[in-house]
Amino acid sequence: MLHIRRATRSDARAAFDIRLHAIRQQCKAVYTDAQVMAWTCVPLTEKYRAWVAKDYYVACVSDRPVATGVINLDSGELEAIFVLPGFMGQGIGKKMIHFLEQLAREAGLAQVHLEATLNAQAFYQRCGFTAGAQAIYHSPSGLQLACVPMRKQLVDGA
Template sequence: MINLRPVTISDVKDILRIHYAAVHGLATSTFYSQNVLESWSPSPTNERRLKQFHQAIQDNTEIIMVAESTETGIIMGFGSVVPSQQELRAVYVDPTFARRGVGTKIITSLEELAVHHGAHKLHLDASLNAESFYCRHGYSIVERAIHRLNSGIDMECIKMSKELHLH
């Protein structure tokens, strides 16, 4: 079983570990160069990254949810949304727990939270390897584009969007 809950400061190391594992996993590395992967997700112990996540949690500008196993308490994935900007930031699942409905549970929850906070639509810059996941969840391709990482390195992405409706 999967429990979804808001992120806490004590989850940051797990989130960075999951982000690194997901980004550097086999599926992603077939689409992007090592240079892009390292820029997108540096080491999970990178101090700047730790500070960024701590700041995001404290600022409360984006809603970050974690999915944890009800049996073990292990964090299996996370996602974030910024309702005020109608932006889905991310859905990442630890490759160990891939294809078990974790990502679906996260994205469904984030969409419901976005609607609850007044968003009627969500947009995102999806990585090439995640295109099919977002398409399966009702997102449409707007255009193929370039996403500039914080490091200044460009990576190919797919701009996608979805109209949100109350269920």
């Protein structure tokens, strides 16, 4: 059974591995091997552990973390939506999106937004997001990747 909960510091390794495997499995179809390796060949840092403990949610199956997600309730930005490859296609990512959207609604946000990887654009569109023009994502590590800014209205007329 799937349940979503706030992550703890002890979830950092699992969250890091989910991210790593999801990127390497799904993003290789639209980004170069060099981009994927530069994106994923980074160590698990203390800064990342702190971010997981502060902002992450994990979706668990039988208490095993299999997906991650983050929402910034100040800006409405969704981030770090990753699903472990063996659990993709089971609706877990969509459930994480709905969970984060509910947190946004409860916080009074009228819309949410994200920067989708090129391979994930269709997924987010199926979740009700509208795509903007392709742009460039500038990662904190200096990596630049093509992305698609996307938005979703949570409140009619907003």
